[in-house]
Amino acid sequence: xxxxxxxxxxxxxxxxxxxxxxxxxxxxxxxxxxxxxxxxxxxxxxxxxxxxxxxxxxxxxxxxxxxxxxxxxxxxxxxxxxxxxxxxxxxxxxxxxxxxxxxxxxxxxxxxxxxxxxxxxxxxxxxxxxxxxxxxxxxxxxxxxxxxxxxxxxxxxxxxxxxxxxxxxxxxxxxxxxxxxxxxxxxxxxxxxxxxxxxxxxxxxxxxxxxxxxxxxxxxxxxxxxxxxxxxxxxxxxxxxxxxxxxxxxxxxxxxxxxxxxxxxxxxxxxxxxxxxxxxxxxxxxxxxxxxxxxxxxxxxxxxxxxxxxxxxxxxxxxxxxxxxxxxxxxxxxxxxxxxxxxxxxxxxxxxxxxxxxxxxxxxxxxxxxxxxx
Numbered sequence: 001x002x003x004x005x006x007x008x009x010x011x012x013x014x015x016x017x018x019x020x021x022x023x024x025x026x027x028x029x030x031x032x033x034x035x036x037x038x039x040x041x042x043x044x045x046x047x048x049x050x051x052x053x054x055x056x057x058x059x060x061x062x063x064x065x066x067x068x069x070x071x072x073x074x075x076x077x078x079x080x081x082x083x084x085x086x087x088x089x090x091x092x093x094x095x096x097x098x099x100x101x102x103x104x105x106x107x108x109x110x111x112x113x114x115x116x117x118x119x120x121x122x123x124x125x126x127x128x129x130x131x132x133x134x135x136x137x138x139x140x141x142x143x144x145x146x147x148x149x150x151x152x153x154x155x156x157x158x159x160x161x162x163x164x165x166x167x168x169x170x171x172x173x174x175x176x177x178x179x180x181x182x183x184x185x186x187x188x189x190x191x192x193x194x195x196x197x198x199x200x201x202x203x204x205x206x207x208x209x210x211x212x213x214x215x216x217x218x219x220x221x222x223x224x225x226x227x228x229x230x231x232x233x234x235x236x237x238x239x240x241x242x243x244x245x246x247x248x249x250x251x252x253x254x255x256x257x258x259x260x261x262x263x264x265x266x267x268x269x270x271x272x273x274x275x276x277x278x279x280x281x282x283x284x285x286x287x288x289x290x291x292x293x294x295x296x297x298x299x300x301x302x303x304x305x306x307x308x309x310x311x312x313x314x315x316x317x318x319x320x321x322x323x324x325x326x327x328x329x330x331x332x333x334x335x336x337x338x339x340x341x342x343x344x345x346x347x348x349x350x351x352x353x354x355x356x357x358x359x360x361x362x363x364x365x366x367x368x369x370x371x372x373x374x
Contacts, residue, residue: 070082079098103130108121146163148192150204153201154201159179185218192207259301267360268341272340273337277291293321296318301317303317323362328362
């Protein structure tokens, strides 16, 4: 028979293991450093990791005095978040070992919401991303499945749309508007276009519809319990300047990217050409890893509504996947690592093989700046 003291120690060990499994600060790792050179990120230490451009994301926090690096581990299905001083010294480390991370193919976006909070989006499939609300001070991480995540200005709330699984039952005809873990309303399947928070984060407006219909505005009053919903096809007059007013956008999201059109319009993009081997699709439709080519844009661009139903508006696009003929694919592979100019037509993702929100069907490409050789 075990003694009470031994049983108590056993329970403490179990509790410690449970805390470690969800990810927390790891003081013993803070002596490690991170270095970034020519777009390559190196996590130094006994279990060091070397990451190529766009295998990771970074964002400045706390007035630019610190930087947060976010990446999916190349081997283990774990999301790593490092808070560092400007010179690369690791201040704290957080990890997310949620089972849903296993289905993610890349870190699609990372935003600083407040000095203490960042919001990370992991790409899963054309209709679903995994959003992670990370508290850099406490290490708490809240996860949500959906798309078009829109954190409030205070960072304590996040609104988003949730659609049926991309490879799920085609009979499902309802999507939803959510705030955190609360479902606010049912909406037609894949009809959510944009979410905007109102003054003091007490109201939000969801824009719903497609290009063939006049947009519907769903205004949600979050001060009421349950929240009060108001549907209208008119611009909400009780929230002056909320839609289309740059002052209603958080400072870190205020940018004026070039607005491009989907095909058949022809566009020309410039950026760094990269290659990445991505894991097989979780749906089982692809048994072997897939080698994809991407164009890393600087600056980012926006895309307006297209002719096809799935060609929905997008903003802050900093990475596009290249869709190439067999002949052009061989040419592009040889150009990997160079800055290139790409000509073609844009289209929106609509299958699991599409690894970015916007892709370009390439008709021509050329090197504009050769890669530097050591």
